[in-house]
Amino acid sequence: MVQCLAPDGSVVREDLLPDPETRLELYRQMRRARHFDERGWVLYRQGRLGVFPPFGGMEASQVGTAAALTKNDWLFPTYRDTGAALTLGLPIARTLAYWRTSPHGWHMPADLKVLPFYIPIATQYPQAVGAALAERRQGTRNVAMAFIGDGGSSEGDFHEALNFAGALNAPCVFILQNNGWAISVPTRAQTRATDLSRRADGYGIPGVRVDGNDALATYHVTREAVDRARNGGGPTLIETVTYRVKPHTVADDPSRYRSEADTAGWDAKDPVTRLRTHLLTAGLLTEDSEAALLAEIAAEFEAALAEADSYPEPTPAEILDHVFAEPTPQLKKQRAEILAEHAAPNQKEQA
């Protein structure tokens, strides 16, 4: 398993360390992601955010990988991958809107090739292969990155995608976040395999296992995979070994299926603390510069929250928008029905 920093923040692979600027940027992005996750919980309890799947503790797995992309590359995130999407540049306000169940969360910025969070599991994996292949056919050097969980890697789509990507030499980077759980099912009950990166072997593509709580390591191996893909070397499967410290969603009760002992120990591997210790020791971060960073992140978040608050609620007929480029006669009729029904809200009382 590739590792740059030990859990205590000491350097174990000097040769793999990215440059200081990159290390600081990874720290900044992890802090942004964690801030979102922490504020998200509070907002959920206040009724200002809907049910969302937290990712706290998985920041290195998401940030270190997505940071290896540029804005010309594709990102196919699952519902758990807010941290990855934010890293590539998905606006915080849009992300909040998505988890507020607002259509404004489905409007993706034109300068990004990031898809809305995928809810059905594994279905996005073959699509990433297609996007990657299309880029190559069109003569670009852009790549596609797709995320999946350890549970999702049991789905047929996962295996078909890996096989296609290998056979067609698609510039694709597959991130398999092994966070120990698929809702209540631990990885050991999910599969008899103990090293999920070796699934790549079956498809003839490189597989890499990396410490998913070490942002420098995830960044290093992902950069290598992205570079290989860009240079025509084909796909890579990267297993990030991490842990879902939090419940499956903010509404889930993990005490039904795991004990505290299962989770104990993972706090000591916290990815944010690990990089922080390293940066402080290396003199790249000081208490003061960190305080300034955190203040900047908090301000950015609050501004985004205000923006999300300003998005109007959808109107009734909007549920029929964007089904086809040109609404069918049926949809036009149905729109008229909705408009007629919702023109006079007082009618409700008569029902």
Place this chain on the structure above:
Amino acid sequence: MTATPPTGTKNMTMVAAINDALDIALAADDTVHIFGEDVGVMGGVFRATDGLQAKHGEGRVFDTPLAEAAIVGMGIGMGLAGLKPVAEIQFAGFLYPALDQILSHLGRYRHRTRSRYHLPMVIRAPYGGGVHTPEQHADSPEAILAHTPGVKVVIPSTPADAKGLLLSAINDPDPVFFFEAIKLYRSVKEDVPTGDYRVPIGKARLVTHGDDVTVICYGGMVEVAQKAAAAAQAAGIGVEVIDLRTLVPMDTDTIISSVARTGRAVIVTEAPRTAGFHSEIAAVIAEEAIEHLRAPIVRVTGFDAPYPPFTAVEDVYRPNPLRVAKAIRQVMDY
């Protein structure tokens, strides 16, 4: 299966009644096996299988890896080889990866082996809206299954029916899809017969009697139709509400004899409008009772767009009593 016959009743929610049925089936017949995502230790995301693994063992009630096609495909093999598989698909909207197994095999095995093999498999899946779930969790894909030859489709609307129909489904020699309206899991309670209580597959339930309009519905739409019927009844319109209970086989006789009497039909589902099961019901009425109709058949349905997860306007999509009441007025005023 020989289980204890009903001896009394117990007040239960629908999810408790389903759990009770599964418990009885496991106890009565050791070929019954329950499996799916999170059904074991956790007892299912809706707790429908709560406590069953602890009681009947990990061999009988077990968690599978996360793969719907394999859940159904494995169930087919289990059924071929003499077990009674009862699989759970966590949400009906996540049934789609398994469609190849269902459309290519589950429905065809008896036919393509001339009954040498048959599949006594039950697939349970929570479906439908009304509880503000994320994207794709509120789908109503029953028409896809109803359109697949060789599979039965059952959708209960009350706790007692859920229990009685599920026990019938598990004891049916053929594959049965059992859709459970998420909205109804805990919102209604009623007295449910204890013990091995059965409701036959293929028989509709008369919910309310009336002479002016027939409202045909099932699953999560029954309570919606009932509310509309109560309002219409108060205004002097006699509404007959029929809960179909089973889409395949459909109880055509009950529908036709009611429509022949009332002369008016309103059909309510929460699935998208185009090519839904409601269209099949309308076609059957048109074929067999058109001479009795005093007004065009009216469908009250979802819309031809994916079910919206937008909390603010979700309720626009799902038919409400007001929309059903309007349809009742429309056929009355024609």
